Amino acid sequence: MTKATEILNNPFLNKGTAFTQAERQALGLTGMLPTQVQTIDEQATQAYAQFQSKANRLEQRLFLMNIFNENRTLFFYLMDQHLVEFMPIVYDPVVADAIEQYNELFTNPQNAAFISVDAPDDVQATLKNAAAGRDIRLVVVTDAEGILGMGDWGVNGVDIAVGKLMVYTAAAGIDPAQVLAVSIDAGTNNETLLADPLYLGNRHQRITGTAYDVVIDHFVNSVKQLFPEALLHFEDFGRANAQAILDKYKNQLATFNDDIQGTGMVVLAGILGALNISHESIKDQTFLSFGAGTAGMGIANQIKNELMQAGLTEAEAKQHFYAVDRQGLLFDDTEGLTPAQKDFTRQRTEFEHPETLTNLAAVVKAVHPTVLIGTSTQPGTFTEAIVKDMAAHTDRPIIFPLSNPTKLAEAKAEDLIKWTDGRALVATGIPADTVTYKGVTYDIGQGNNALMYPGLGFGLMAATATRLTDETLSAAAHALGGIVDTTQPGAAVLPPVAKLAEFSQILAEKVAQSVLDQGLNKEPISDAKQAVADLKWVPKYGKVTFA
Known part of the structure; x- marks a missing residue:
C-alpha cells in the first residue's frame, strides 16, 4: 500500500476533498481526488x-x-x-x-x-x-x-x-x-x-x-x-460481574462503570433538580427502585452515598430505600440476592403482611414512596392506579421511568403528568416530547447517561486522576442538578441534550477541581479550568504528518 493510499484509508488523517493542492503534492495524492478543493x-x-x-x-x-x-x-x-x-x-x-x-x-x-x-x-x-x-x-x-x-x-x-x-x-x-x-x-x-x-x-x-x-x-x-x-x-x-469488577479495580486506576455510577449520577442529578423545583430535602424522601439489577442498585447506591454526604449514617441512609425486583420487595431472606441487592433489603418484621408484597402495586400502597425509579425493562408497569396511589401521599411525586429503548419504558411522560394533575416531576430514559396540560408546557428531562459521563470522564482525564471517588461523583451530580430553571412552570429536572457541550464543560471543570482538591492528580496541575481547556479537541483540519 502506498503512502497516499494509507493516508486516504486512515480516518484520523484523511481530509478527503479538503486536502489542498500543496498537501496533495507533498503527500503523493496528486490525481487521487477530484480537482476541486472543498x-x-x-x-x-x-x-x-x-x-x-x-x-x-x-x-x-x-x-x-x-x-x-x-x-x-x-x-x-x-x-x-x-x-x-x-x-x-x-x-x-x-x-x-x-x-x-x-x-x-x-x-x-x-x-x-x-x-x-x-x-x-x-x-x-x-x-x-x-x-x-x-x-x-x-x-x-x-x-x-x-x-x-x-x-x-x-x-x-x-x-x-x-x-x-x-x-x-x-x-x-x-x-x-x-x-x-x-x-x-x-x-x-x-x-x-x-x-x-x-x-x-x-x-x-x-x-x-x-x-x-x-x-x-x-x-x-x-x-x-x-x-x-x-x-x-x-x-x-x-449484574453478576459489574459490581465485582468495579470493586476489584477502582482503587488501582481511574475507572468508571457507567451502568452503576453513571446511571446513578444522572438519576441523582435529576432528583436534585426535582428537589430544587419542589424546595424539599433529599433527607425527607422515600425511594422505591423498581428493577434491582445493575442499574437499579447503582442508582440506589449513588443516592445512599449522597444521603451520607448530607449527614446520615449508612444505616440511616439505607432506611430510605425499598427495592422491588421479579420476586417483589426484596427482603434479607430473599433467595438469590446479588451482593449489590443485599445492601437494600428490608426485614419481614417491618410489615404486618410481608407475604403480600410480591408486586409493585402492593409495595407502593404499603410504603408510600415519594420517588419512584424504573429500571425494570417491564413496559407499562407504572400504571394509572399505582401513580395515583403514589400521588395521593406526596405533593410533588418524582417519577423516573428510565428503561429503554422506547418499547420497554415503564410509563409515558404524558400519562404521568395527566394522572398526577401536573404535579409529577418526570424524567424518562428516552427522549420525550414536551407535554401540554391545562395550559402549562412541561419539558421532560431525559435521564440519559450522556448528560454525565462525557463531562465526568473529560474532567478526570484533564486532571490526570489516579482514581474516581464518591466525593467527585457527588460534585458532578450537584453541578448537573443545579442546571435547572426553578422559576419556569413545567421546567425539566435535567438540562436538555441541546446544551450538552455547554454543561459538559462545566461538569469537566467541577470534576477536575474535585480531583485537585483531593490531591488525586498524577501530574502537577494548578488550574482546573486551564487543564480542561488545554485538553479540548475541536473538529478542524490540521497539518497531516505521515511517517
Whole structure:
C-alpha cells in the first residue's frame, strides 16, 4: 500500500476533498481526488444533504458510520452542527437496531479491539494492534452481557462502546484519536446468535468463573501497562460481574462503570433538580427502585452515598430505600440476592403482611414512596392506579421511568403528568416530547447517561486522576442538578441534550477541581479550568504528518 493510499484509508488523517493542492503534492495524492478543493463546511453541507435523503433512521446511522470510518474530523464537525438530531441515531435508541443486525450490517471494525476469552495470551497484543501507536487516554470496554434493556448480545455489543466514545468526543471534546473501544468476547447465551451462521463472535455459551476473571485481569493490567494515562470505562457488563469488577479495580486506576455510577449520577442529578423545583430535602424522601439489577442498585447506591454526604449514617441512609425486583420487595431472606441487592433489603418484621408484597402495586400502597425509579425493562408497569396511589401521599411525586429503548419504558411522560394533575416531576430514559396540560408546557428531562459521563470522564482525564471517588461523583451530580430553571412552570429536572457541550464543560471543570482538591492528580496541575481547556479537541483540519 502506498503512502497516499494509507493516508486516504486512515480516518484520523484523511481530509478527503479538503486536502489542498500543496498537501496533495507533498503527500503523493496528486490525481487521487477530484480537482476541486472543498472546505470542511462545504463537505458538511454535502454530507448532511445525503443524510437527509436516507429513508429511515437506521439507514441514516449507516451513512454516518461510513463517514466515521473514513474521516473522523468531518464526522464530528457534522455532529457538532446537528447534535440533538444525531444523538439518538449514533447512540440510543437506534444503536439497539444496529446491534441486533450487527452481523448482517458489518463492514468495518471501527478501530475497536476484539478480545477473545478463548485466547487470554493475546490480550496485550490485541490492544496494542488496535491502538496502532496512538496515545490512548480513554478506553470503553463491554462484554455485552447486559446491553441496554436487551440483554446478552455477544460481540455485537461492541457498537455500544463505539457509540459511547462518539458521545464523549461530541459532548466534551475528547480527541477521537486518543480513544479505544474494546469488546471482550466471552461467548454468548443468546441462542439466536449462536444459531446464526453470520454471527461473528465465539460460538459457545458464556464463559464464567476463573477463566473469565483471568481475561479481565489480563485486560486491566494490559491497559495499565500500555496506556498508563488512560481512564477505563466499563459498559453493559452483566449484574453478576459489574459490581465485582468495579470493586476489584477502582482503587488501582481511574475507572468508571457507567451502568452503576453513571446511571446513578444522572438519576441523582435529576432528583436534585426535582428537589430544587419542589424546595424539599433529599433527607425527607422515600425511594422505591423498581428493577434491582445493575442499574437499579447503582442508582440506589449513588443516592445512599449522597444521603451520607448530607449527614446520615449508612444505616440511616439505607432506611430510605425499598427495592422491588421479579420476586417483589426484596427482603434479607430473599433467595438469590446479588451482593449489590443485599445492601437494600428490608426485614419481614417491618410489615404486618410481608407475604403480600410480591408486586409493585402492593409495595407502593404499603410504603408510600415519594420517588419512584424504573429500571425494570417491564413496559407499562407504572400504571394509572399505582401513580395515583403514589400521588395521593406526596405533593410533588418524582417519577423516573428510565428503561429503554422506547418499547420497554415503564410509563409515558404524558400519562404521568395527566394522572398526577401536573404535579409529577418526570424524567424518562428516552427522549420525550414536551407535554401540554391545562395550559402549562412541561419539558421532560431525559435521564440519559450522556448528560454525565462525557463531562465526568473529560474532567478526570484533564486532571490526570489516579482514581474516581464518591466525593467527585457527588460534585458532578450537584453541578448537573443545579442546571435547572426553578422559576419556569413545567421546567425539566435535567438540562436538555441541546446544551450538552455547554454543561459538559462545566461538569469537566467541577470534576477536575474535585480531583485537585483531593490531591488525586498524577501530574502537577494548578488550574482546573486551564487543564480542561488545554485538553479540548475541536473538529478542524490540521497539518497531516505521515511517517
